[in-house]
Amino acid sequence: MQEHQISKADFEACMKCNICTEVCPMYEVNPLYQGPKKSGPDAERYRLKDPAFFDSNLKFCLNCKRCETACPSGVKVADIIQMAKLKYSSSTHPLRDTALSSTDLVGSVASVFAPAVNFALEQEVASKAMGLLGVDSHSVFPKYASEKFVTWFRRNARKSQDSFGSQVNYFHGCYVNYNNPQQGKDLVKILNACNVGVKLMKGEKCCGVAMMANGFRDRAAANAASNVEMFSKVDGPILCTSSTCAFTMRQEYPEVLGVDNSKVKDSIMLATKWLFEEVESGRIRLAFRQDFRMKVVYHIPCHLQRLGWQMYSIALMRMIPGLTLAVPEQECCGIAGTFGFKKEYAGYSRKIGSKLFENLRSANPQVVATDCETCRFQIEMGTPFTVMHPLAILAEALDIEITKELNETDN
């Protein structure tokens, strides 16, 4: 008698099985947090009756989406919680949260004064000042690069990109632009060797994930609308090296922010997924250095797992002959973007991460690989290991000359 029987975020499909509660990393370490089922579908019914039922402890939700990955009924548990937070809560540290959420604005200022900013960030006085703002004093902030990725690209790479056999678009994101331009350079190096040109898009804005996490719904939605508009003007795939940027732009834009991305969604993908599929279909061929040796443990970021795309990064690394790869049981690292940098949450964040740290320590690799920059921060803070993006490993392992030849002859 009814064709569909689901409302927004599918919350009525919840059978109350509590599998989501079982996989929630915050529920395990924090008795104040009621877990995804109670905070999401259960409490939503009460919030619809009276907003007084909004529980401020929803702030503990990491938005890691493990609940959604686990849900056998397809309920978008974390989306329900995010929407409730955006609708009913207000920030307790407005200045800090504005700063932490403005990854693009802060980044563009910081990179101009990068040496000074990096120096200052290392000083005790800075850590005290941050403490006053509500930033955890044990956190190690990512350094800022003195030359932004886009500046490097304009000076060194842009002109030659049209000369390659085909082109892709690259959404570099804030982290690559301001903190780790090398990750973008690695992608350009790999793709160029494969006879693929890289194009940046005019008007790229921060994907907005940090704004959403800090309660700035309208700013995030404005960025989302602008990015979707920009994507609709380009041809070809739009590659991301950050799993969280990709996840946010594909899933969160329509589900949480209500920004329709249906026309561009399929084009937005992770660079490792695109590259794997090109290699798999024979359009791209990779050659690796004979002398390359590395013992790697791969950490699956929660958001990448929600996309179901971790296998592409794994498969790509498995192509490297000298690389031994271990993939332990997926655990949340606990950082959740800007969450773990906040004074009031840092303890929980580290507690959640401890299981992962333990796993990594017992595997004792040379390098930990992961696709997410904030997982990287957390692993670097919590373990002695070097952390690399899978593409950085690939760039190091690739025999550039032979790869170039292989792909030229094909064209």
Next chain:
Amino acid sequence: MKEYDVIIIGGGVTGAGVARDCAMRGLSTLLLERGDIADGASGRNHGLLHSGARYAVNDPEGARECIVENRILRHIASGCVEQTEGLFITLPEDSLEYQAQFVGKCRAAGIDAKAIDPKEALRMEPSVNPSLIGAVVVPDASVDPFRLVSANILDARLHGAEILTRHSVEGFIKEGVTIMGVKARDLSTGELKQFRAHYTINAAGIWGAGIAAMAGVRIGMLPAKGSLLVFGHRVNNMVINRCRKPSNADILVPGDVVCVIGTTSDKVPFEECDNMKVTPEEVKLLLEEGSKLAPGLASTRILRAYAGVRPLVADDSDPSGRSVSRGIVLLDHAKRDGIYGLVSITGGKLTTYRLMAEMTTDLICEKMSKNVRCTTALEPLPGSKGVRPSGQGLGSLAAFHRHGEDESKMDKDSEVLCECENVTRAEIAYAVRELGVKDMNDLRRRTRIGMGTCQGGFCMKKVAAALSEELGDGSKAEEFEMQYARERWKGMRPVMWGETLREAEYMRKMHAKK
């Protein structure tokens, strides 16, 4: 043997209201209920506190009664009433002329009805059918009937009334033409007991015809079944009515965390009153018509279906028995039938229960030459005096929404057992201690336990164990669990598709006997 001033037969809203009024006026009062309080029509309706607007065109007197009582209940039963306000919407197939007439008649009855721009209506209530061409705001409200009955019973007890549930009246103590009391069987022990009183009040709803017959009095009653559907969550926050001649399935009421569409209206034989079934045709009609009020209903999970019986009374002035008398029917059987000591109160509406009780108690006081004024319109009910919860957390807040200031009588930091409805172990203990709970269904009516999305599937075992422990008889847990599963299953069966079917299957697997 103790002789009461009054015995009231029936623990629905009418009987509970009469018991409260009698007790407050100092009469020694006994109420006998065959099952549990509010388990007849009082617990099987929309939960609509009428403004009277629905009756304004056809029954101005009923409309006037409603608006007066509506205002009183907002005050004395504030803990049971949610001041949602209501909309009467005109759809393209309805007539705006009717709307104009409707507004005029409402105003004449003293109901503050205001025609507003359809766009404004959409802003006030986003779930409303966007194709509406007219809208009128009226002071309708949502009332929780379980809470309302329970609060009246509780207050009656606080004023000295005795309440006996699971006592089925089997006959009267009759001396000549005078009723001297009743014979009732205690259903939990099987014992037949006698209770004497100066006056007996028949407030048994549709079952009142049978009660009257035991006294040798005939009341012509026409059982009319009304079926309703409960949805999984609130789609609307205002009551939504169709602005047309009252018809089937044209009221959607938000009630607590759900919303309810209803009703149908079909004559049923008396034999069916104890076990009504909702038919597929009724479900289809409710869904089709309901979706015209709020299109969102067409894709919202239905939790269950249920039906109640309206106690329609045949008009005494029509010998054919076919025409129905509207409004409140108070029968003084001494005058009407020459049977002394018996009064019947029936007809009426949930909204006018207090007035019905006042009229009945006035009559009894007159007969007893007692000159005591009715104060039920002035004194707030228990649970309607609170300002904020005393405890922290969702369990306390939810309990406060259900029990008002009495939430403070519950232990703090108690474990939540029913996660859908935030019912704690402490609330269960309170309900057993103070609200006369004897089994799982009683507990559901007092606390909403198991009324949520999982229909008890998830918490039934824990709750059954906790309840039997609170009742001091741990051996009953399994019996309670099965009782509850059967009762929930019955309501789910007519709407068992989609998510409800999945939930039901899940429930069956978890609770089926091995």
